[in-house]
Amino acid sequence: MPRARKGHALRRGGQRRGGGARNSTQADSPSSDDEATSEVLSHYSSTSEGASIAEESLGNEVVDEQAQQEELEEKLKERIDDVADKSAKTRQGALESLRLAFSSRVLLDFLLERRLTLTDSLEKCLKKGKGEEQSLAATVLTLLCLQLGSGPEGEELFRSLRPLLVSILTDTSANLGARHSCASALGMCCYIAAADVEDLISCLACLEGIFTGACREESSSALAPLQALHCCALQAWALLLTICPGTHINRVLDSQLPLLPQLLSSDSVHLRIAAGETIALLFELGRDLEEDFLYEDTDSLCSTLRALATDSNKYRAKADRRKQRSIFRDVLHFIETGECQEETIKFGLECMYVDSWVRRRTYAAFKETLGSGVLHHLQVLSWDLPCPILPPPSPKGLVLHWFTLPPWFSQNNELLRDIFDLGPVLVLDAAAMKASKISRFEKVCGGPDLPIDSF
Template sequence: MPRARKGNALRKGGQRRGGGARSSTQADSGSSEDEAASEARSTTSDCPSLLSTTAEDGLGGEAVDEQSQQESLEEKLRDCVDCLTDKSAKTRQGALESLRLALTSRLLPDFLLERSLTLADALEKCLKKGKGEEQALAAAVLGLLCVQLGPGPKGEELFHSLQPLLMSVLTDSTASPAARLHPSFVFQQCASALGLGCYVAATDVQDLVSCLACLEGVFSWSYGTSTAAVVPASLHGLLCAALQAWALLLTICPSTHISHILDRQLPRLPQLLSSDSVNLRIAAGEAIALLFELARDLEEDFVYEDIEALCGALRTLATDSNKYRAKNDRRRQRSIFRAVLHFVEGGECEEETIRFGLEVLCIDSWARHRIYTAFKDVLGSGMHYHLQNNDLLRDIFGLGPVLVLDAAALKACKISRFEKHLYNAAAFKARTKARSRARDKRADVL
């Protein structure tokens, strides 16, 4: 499948519906570091750490020689690549973590192009011979490499070299829990890497179909039970990752295949809405909304036979107030399922605005929502940086060429720490006053 057709299909799918029932603006926070990065393990190995090198420097203030900083980073990365073949598992694991941090926060296409074969061989060995965390990190780095290399020949070669291995690991996930060779979090990373790699680098429709079938076989494993709630909790993360990767690939799936997928999966996916895992319930709800969106693209007056039962299940989740669920889980679930229910009943997709730098990205369809979330999950706090500078993401979301801004423009759009403190203090004061007026006054009466 040519890349140009993918980009056009995505842009077309993303601009289908401009109006939404509700509009929410997501500020350019960038405040929360990637969870895995914040919990990076200290290691006594010889592999250099990139935590300080990959941290973003201020746009103003202390001037840092960008060229020397890039050279220093690449020198440390070369050492990390060498450490991937070290005999010590701890050293290899530290090297993979450092590579993951660097690839999320910087663009390094030239450096990676020169070492794509070396990295592919090293990652294959880590996936085959490593254990636990090392395998999960290797799969995560593979997904990031696909994002960095893009849809060119090198990215395609990297994906084709490791696609069979990822699929074999996921095929093992259908075995009994006692017979599985890898921990559940390894399966999750492999499912995400397979979906993202296929989305970015696969050019053959047959590759897309085989990846869809593999991922579908993983989350469809739960259909054999009387209810999804009895699926072991250890497999919830795997089922969620496989379902999300499968939904990502649906956004580039040819229309000739969509109709078969609708007939096969739309009547069965509601089973996952009864899962004990809030993440799996949400992933199933978003996948159902995406299937309805694709179905209406194929047939404008599409009608689902069992719509009443489906809307009843969605309405229950949209108004769930069970106290045994965590408050944040209830709030997130209700918000998402209200949007899913509104869309399934015939409404428009709710619009979300993402602000990064001086630009704005509009998420106005379930296809764009799934694509954005997939890249955000792998890039973490580096998502805004890649939206600004990565040609692949800018092409996918139709953002045009990278904006070239001079130092004065960059400094003008950056808020100083003192101004940010004043803004937060004023917002806190206004919020406290607003809440005070709404508080219960019965204490004063008594």
């Protein structure tokens, strides 16, 4: 897994404390004892009533959410069946619905029971589908692999469909959009579920063969339609470098680092940025292997990076210039000083530090795959349930009534938390629950979900 600083922080909410106990100077008497007893019983009675209301409210909320979950699962079953429909339009609609569902929710238990059926349907879409359908199928395949994780199920999925992804990616007559999605799918699925180093090296070689032609091509205009594909392949290749053994990194430093600066003059701002970030990543990996790592053409490279970091050409879009300058300032600063600009990603009550180019590439890859759902997959919290509801004291002692949430209520994507070294899921105590401003269900499920009708 990527080498990165472990760490996640919990912003703990404060808790108001009541005043100290009052000292009573009232003389003991039967009437005063009765009044005190009455006051205590009244207090516990109101506490019990409040607890009952809270228990009933929570129970109703869980029942409602469980009903919504069951409705969602029924809709997803229909969508999975529709992926094998005879109508191409129906299949595309089903794939789009699954894309939305898999990126916005954690559905591991549901998918484990249907993974073989869905895998077969996705394979048929990739083999027989056209353009958009192949692209959607590759995207859903990536999300399915992400849901299944790095266990045996994920490995089996990747092993069975990897040859098909490679075939479409390397087919120059295939639809470009499908090739883009297959490049991203190959990189992400290999990162998650590659069983051995040989699989990893094979995927790296395949992706390398896609973008290296752009490094050697003298005329950039001849490759203009392929620039988006080169960018996808380069980013997927860079992601796999983050988990490569050191021996292969040394080979890459010798063979690819001298070629990548040529992509900095590309007409595509996205390809220029991808090349700059990959160069910074290679410098970081090289310095991890050798503290005194040196690149022969560092001066020339820094001059190019400095020009891009201060680029003010009017023929480039203003937003592109701003983004390019910001990223290349970071790249130049890192190559000159070895310091990576730290970014803090906040989700729920936690935060994650992105303080290296390895972590930047890894987080960017998952963000590109999951979209806004990446925070949902990271921040799913576990409520401290079963939770005790305290009734009034009884002669037999304190009795606790327990209320248990269904298993699906506190699922989280363990794969992402493991990759980013976030540790166990946080358990919210009463103080943190009260201090937080998000709703109770969002505390449990990690954020607002898309409406069921979206699927």
